[in-house]
Amino acid sequence: MLAVISTLLLLCLPVAPVTVSTSRSEVKVQQNSDAILSCEFKTERDQNPRIEWKKKDNDVSFVYFNGNFTGPFLGRAKIEGATVTLRKVMLKDAGEYRCEVSASADTVKLGETNVTLKVLVPPQIPDCEIPSSALTGSVVELRCSDKNSIPPASYTWYKDKKPLFPPRFNATYIVDKHTGVLRFTKISRADAGQYHCEARNGVGQPKSCLGQHMNIDDLNISAIIAGVVVLCLVISVCILGAWYAHRQGYFSRHRGRxxxxxxxxxxxxxxxxxxxxxxxxxxxxxxxxxxxxxxxxxxxxxxx
Structure with a gap:
């Protein structure tokens, strides 16, 4: 009689179906580091559920299936329970992963959770465009870029090893730390010096390009005016010579009586x-x- 009552009580107690969760839905690791993709589960009755990992790209591909890792993850990953560790992740490993737990004996037979893996790349030596010389009063742009860093780098320009911060009042330059452009709206001789750029994104150490000296030359207005005057005189002499030759009949075909x-x-x-x-x-x-x-x-x- 007691056994029957105990069985009835067990049947009446609420039982939770299979549940799947993760402790970190977004994982950020530096390139060539290990990434842990967390997956935790509970089942209603099934003590040996089936565990699968899939990766969502343009298509869905298997990472862990039928007790083994597949494709590019073979030999460079391990699993403990349902949590997967990827060794020395690469850029192509970044993406969205899905952990699926199938419990055939449970009322709810399938549970799943998603984990996003982001692979971070430290800054590389940026490409810098620094003119060797410029004329006073002209518009000059210095450019700095690092196309490989993830997340995108921010940039700081230095003149004579001192950082150039965004100006507050009446400055002759504009600096954009996101695009890496240093723009002089009206450059002067005071802007001459050695320039270099530094890229950083919070991953690894910042990197800088080699410094290069930029000279500022005065615009020789007197020489330009003198050149224009000489050119005008040459053109005038040519026109007068042609007119005189025409008056003397050098351009006529028949010159007899x-x-x-x-x-x-x-x-x-x-x-x-x-x-x-x-x-x-x-x-x-x-x-x-x-x-x-x-x-x-x-x-x-x-x-x-």
């Missing part, structure tokens, strides 16, 4: 240089030339 030669029905104007060639005498559409040289002598005359 002209004569008027009467013809049967009109007068044609030819030059003395072409007078010896009767075939070049224009007829101006007044009819065919004489057929005989004798006719030509009797019918035409020259008039100076």
């Amino acid at each position: 002209s004569f008027w030669i009467p013809q049967c029905h009109g007068v044609a104007h030819i030059s003395s240089q072409n007078l010896s060639r009767t075939e070049d005498i224009p007829h101006a559409g007044y009819g065919p030339p004489p057929q005989d040289t004798q006719d030509f002598k009797h019918t035409q005359s020259f008039m100076l």
Whole structure:
């Protein structure tokens, strides 16, 4: 009788189905360090549930399946209970992971939890663009960038080993720590010096590029004006020479004296240089030339 009552009491007690959770839903580790992906579970009745780990990329791939690690995780990961440790993580390991626990004997047969892994990369030596010289009064930009650090680095510019912070009042430069651009709106001789840039993102040690000296030269206004004046004089002389040559007739094709030669029905104007060639005498559409040289002598005359 007591055994029956005990059994009935056990059946009436509430029993929790399978539950899966994690102590850290987001894990951040530096590249080449170990990452622990936590997964904890409780079951209703099943004492030997099935545990699987999957990674969500463009597709879902197995990390741990049927008691073994698969693919790129084979030989570089271990599991304790349902918690997985990845050794020497790489950038390609970053992503979202899912822990699944299947308890076939439980009322609720499946539970799962997600863990996001972020792989951090310390700063690399940044690429710096520093001009060697500039003219006073001009706009000059110095650039600094590190495309490999994760999270993205912030940048600090130094002049003669002293940091350049964002100015407060009437400064001639603007510095953006997020883009790494140092911009001089109107550079002066006081801005000459040695510049370098430092990148940091809170992971590992900050890195700097090599310093480079930037010279500031004065704009020689007198030399520019003198050059413009000389150029204008040269152009003026060329124009006057061309005009004089045109007035003297150096550009004309025919420079001899002209004569008027009467013809049967009109007068044609030819030059003395072409007078010896009767075939070049224009007829101006007044009819065919004489057929005989004798006719030509009797019918035409020259008039100076």
